[in-house]
Amino acid sequence: MTNIPQQQPLTSIAILGLGRSGRAVLDKARALDIAVICYDDSNAENKSEIILQTPEDWPWDKLDAVVISPGIPHEFPVPHPAVHLANHHNVAVISEVEFALRTSPQGRWVAITGTNGKSTTTALTGHILRQAGKTAVIGGNIGAPVTSLPEQTEDSIAVIELSSYQLETTPSLRAAVRVILNITPDHLDRHGGWDGYVSAKQAILDSATKDELVILGPGQPLDDIAADQQHKTRIIRLDDDCLAEEDRQKAQAGNPALQGGHNQQNCAAARLICRELGLTDTQINDGISSFSGLAHRLQPAGRIEKIQFINDSKATNGEAAAKALASFTRIHWCAGGIAKEDGLSACEAFFAHVQHAYFYGESAPEFEQAVAGKINSSCYDNLEKAVEAAVHSAAQTPTDEQVILLSPAAASFDQFTSFEARGDAFCQIAEQQIAQLHAKHPTPEKVAGHV
Structure with a gap:
């Protein structure tokens, strides 16, 4: 222990x-x-x-x-x-995590943070380990609180997602592997600005030792963090070589739940973690291939003919939404809520993939102004009306492959209690829209509902 x-x-x-x-x-x-x-x-x-x-x-x-x-x-x-x-x-x-560390035996931990991708990487790593026959649980910022996880043994592995809020108040952290996937602006008001946010994420390394593995994503500020930590612990970067290795393994390419370049990095991180814990590439590839995806993250929510519904409600900032826009073309994009500090700036590189944007909620006017002259957009009172308009538009060209994408680029709290509630609402709306379209144009190709 x-x-x-x-x-x-x-x-x-x-x-x-x-x-x-x-x-x-x-x-x-x-x-x-x-x-x-x-x-x-x-x-x-x-x-x-x-x-x-x-x-x-x-x-x-x-x-x-x-x-x-x-x-x-x-x-x-x-x-x-x-x-x-x-x-x-x-x-x-x-934090609750610190309480758990101080009141329960701790087996091997994998601690994962980052602005985006940490939930997928945590869930994927846990899945690969379980698929390979390991006793593994996931928790923390995803799933169950750490305190309510089963008591660990010498052989068990806990894969723990940690937010910046949790890291600031968890001084006793010990982990066999620590991961920072990326750091981009988010929650800056809660950390007194950018420097405070970076410090909160970097806190995952405060107690790292030379016996532990640290995995860091590419670019700044992680380049500076890597330089600061290089003599304190073992470091592997998620660089081009890691991503090329993921291409050669071909496990991600065959799994629609892991499409997109951002998931290539998530898979590369999971591979490095699982290798460190003793798994072979064959075991890792089997786990990646069989991963069913994360709820509310590029989650298929139904299809009728060539119109597909994708629930990406977990994209609560512009960086996360940009990854969804990069994953599809001919997108009818539903976005809105309470805007974050980064706005839609990260999304701009993928505006060519967007047929039309349907903005709703508190951020709708701000978002519409941000895309003015770049893509077609319109504003709606709520998510339901935005999706209805998107479906109506997509139905005008039924022979083309199109995606109705909820990737809000904003927090949910103006109209929903959580991003999960928002995603569930989108799935229900999608199911209703599919049923209505099927009633108008019966077709054996209809696949309704939350899949």
């Missing part, structure tokens, strides 16, 4: 935020007889089994740590009042 740096035992904690991770910490704390109090800004129902107290009333002199939800600011743009109090009382503010 991995040795975790000695930390103060946790005997009394406060939980700030009762989402998935907060609930997992609450359950584990009770199982370990750790004293626990909770607070949630949403005024969660004060059930008899949960002790809810405002932070002003917490027993600060007895608390060992505050376990904070990743969605709650602990520094920028403005720290939560509970964080102010924790700092005043010299009480550590830690």
Whole structure:
């Protein structure tokens, strides 16, 4: 098992935020007889089994740590009042991941971060390992909270996706392999700007040793990070040689769930991870070929004749949406929500693939202005109306292969509770549109619904 740096035992904690991770910490704390109090800004129902107290009333002199939800600011743009109090009382503010590290045995870990691609790489790596007969689980920023994963053994492997929010509050991280796929502007308000965001991502390397493997993507700022780390740990770059190797292996090319140049990098990263963990290229290729893809990331959502629906709701920034636009041609592009700092600048290189853009939600006017004179676009009140307009337009040329693509390039919170809810809504709308088209033009080629 991995040795975790000695930390103060946790005997009394406060939980700030009762989402998935907060609930997992609450359950584990009770199982370990750790004293626990909770607070949630949403005024969660004060059930008899949960002790809810405002932070002003917490027993600060007895608390060992505050376990904070990743969605709650602990520094920028403005720290939560509970964080102010924790700092005043010299009480550590830690993540759910840090809580898990300090309360459970740790087997071999793979820790993966990056602005884009980390969920696909995490899920793909876990799939390859399981397909090869390894005991492997995935969790963290994808899937289950780390605290609720099965207890690890000497032979088990945990593939953990880590966000910038989680990394800032996880000082005890140990991992056999650490990965930073890329760093592009995102969440800058939560990190005080670009430098703070880069530092948060780079925190995955803070405790790296020479016995551990670090995998870094290409370009800046990762070139500078690699130079800084070169004498501290083993480093492999996801460079042109790695990508050429992926071409030679040909496993990705045969899997429609992994199309696009961005997935070539994801596959290359997964290959390096799995080689480090003892797998052969034959085992890795079998896993890549059989990977069914990630929900809400270039996910087929139905087809009728030559019109295909693709759910890429997980593309919550321009860089991610650009990767989707690069993967198809003749695109009817549905995008919108709460715009991120990078806007649509990264998408511009692939505007030639777009037939028409259908913008909706809060960012619609901003997006329409950004593409003015470059591609045809129109604005709609909501996603449903945008998709309806896209389908109507695509149906005018039914003999051409076309894609109705939801790749929002924005956060979902103006109209949806999460990118998952947005993607599910798109899949339902796609199913309805397919049924309506089939009713008008019956055809045996119709494949309806969420596939």
